[in-house]
Amino acid sequence: MDTTPQPYRPETAILDLGDAFYDAVSAAHFPETHLRFRNDRAAAAVGLETLGGAEWIEHFGRFVPLPGSLPHPLALRYHGHQFRNYNPEIGDGRGFLFAQLRDGEDRVMDLATKGSGTTPWSRFGDGRLTLKGGMREVLATEMLEALGVKTSRSFSLVETGEQLERNDEPSPTRAAVLVRLSHSHIRIGTFQRLAYNREAENMTKLVGYVLHTLYNEEPGDDAPARLLDLVVGRTATLAASYMAAGFVHGVLNTDNINVTGESFDYGPWRWAPTWDPTFTAAYFDHAGLYAFGRQPEAIHWNAMQLAVALRTISEAQPLIDILETFPERYQRAVSGAILWRLGVVPQEPVRDRALVQAIEQGLVESGAGIDRFYSDAFGGTLPEDDAFADARAALVGYAPRKTRDHPYWAGEPCSMLIDEVETLWSAIDERDDWHPFHAKIAAIREMGAALAD
Incomplete structure (x- = not known):
């Protein structure tokens, strides 16, 4: 950075x-x-x-x-x-x-x-x-x-x-x-409001604002499709980065997804302790709509709602064609994100995807803690557990993207599980003690420095 x-x-x-x-x-x-x-x-x-x-x-x-x-x-x-x-x-x-x-x-x-x-x-x-x-x-x-x-x-x-x-x-x-x-x-919901109110002129104005101000592009005849293409790319990357981080946002509503694909608005979030696709963050998410493993689906659905709103000023087929690229974009992005956190240099897409699938399967079968797994494996050393046998075979030939010489790697992995969050809050609530909170921020930033390119 x-x-x-x-x-x-x-x-x-x-x-x-x-x-x-x-x-x-x-x-x-x-x-x-x-x-x-x-x-x-x-x-x-x-x-x-x-x-x-x-x-x-x-x-x-x-x-x-x-x-x-x-x-x-x-x-x-x-x-x-x-x-x-x-x-x-x-x-x-x-x-x-x-x-x-x-x-x-x-x-x-x-x-x-x-x-x-x-x-x-x-x-x-x-x-x-x-x-x-x-x-x-x-x-x-x-x-x-x-x-x-x-x-x-x-x-x-x-x-x-x-x-x-x-x-x-x-x-x-x-x-x-x-x-x-x-x-x-500017959120997907900003566009939905204009579609709901049938404000075609304002929809055109908003598309132009986003392209010009946020993406540094001048809108042309295909402005709605171009905007959707940019948003689909960014949100596919966002979904992938949540998975690599082990993060569950909790409330992936269309008013909580912005058009630059930048995560924001944090309420009942949690980090998943293990690779459990059914893990939820919000106590009120009874159906598991925004569970850990369903986040890519949820974000894709939200991108569809942007396309529906853009129908106010666009033909349908170009928008449909762009929406259909989301799964492939997500697959490429999640491979890159997981290999980045694993600390190895990507190779070609098919091989990368096979490695990532083997890692995900190993995490499910072993029940390993996500933070501990990534910390121990950074640079390309996978656990000897039988659950990771396929992943170890798939990893042969991958080079580390960074050495483990940063002081961070000598200690325990930095995590953000719910019990630790509650402990930090208790110190503040009961004793007005902010030292553990600020120490945690320092530890997180040290991890960031160790992971950074």
Whole structure:
């Protein structure tokens, strides 16, 4: 990862879409603002690492606009399928787009919030975020980034001094406001809303915005198909990276999938302890719709919903042809992702796929812990367990992509299983002890450095 500090370059590209796509809102006024996490690595990518402590709180606790960026927060409008049920009454209900700015790759980036107060789309919610939920999102994004998953980055976490009532955890509980840095918050559900309302002109405008602003392409006559092609490629890669990471997002609704294929919006996530395709994260996912092994299917289904929305301005056949490429793109991407985590250099696709299938089968048959397996096997040394006999044979001739000379490899593998997350939260909840949390972030980043190309 390039950590060279970048200049601050504010943007307002979203305003080109017009107010049919968002509502101007105001942040809640919080009684207290205690900074709990500040991501200076992410801040350096957009020229904000030099902000002093008071300035940081002013912008990311009180939400005073950043100079030259958006003059006021915007709650984005969208719809979405939630567990395959269409909901036309959602939108940014406890967050907003706070600012846009460019990073070192010249990408337009969004700074958006979670827990910043009510909006016109809050319905019956209080617009707030629990401190535990904010802490969990920081842990998820840091771990995913280290494991090579394209993800939003938790930018700031500020405790707000409020007490929240929640039905699914002990209450009252502490509150927080989170800021995340992402390459766009335009979701599949953003397109679904326009299709639902039959807004063909705005659909054309949104397709053009995404292609031009997010993909640096000028829209042509085939703009809808071109956009779908890009999104299918990115989301197939996202699905593959979840599998290689052993990660279960938990709520892969169409309003939680953005058009750059970048993972975001973390609620009931979990890491799978073993390679169990039926493992679920959300206690309310009774049918296992978003179980570990069904995530590629779920993300493919979401891409189909984008294609359905794009039918507003496109013929069907080009979109169908692109959707049919998802499985092959996923297979290529999952081979690359798993071999990257295994620490070996890919060869040709058929052989890579055979190796990956043998590894997956070995993990299922052995019941091995995913994190321990990858840690011990990094560089190409598979377990002697009989379950991995086929994988060991398939691995012959593969070269390590990196040596094991980083200090990380001398210790225990870094993991993020639910018991450890609960232990980190208990230290905060019971003793206000943040040291284990920050130590965990340091350990995750050390793992990331060991894995990085």
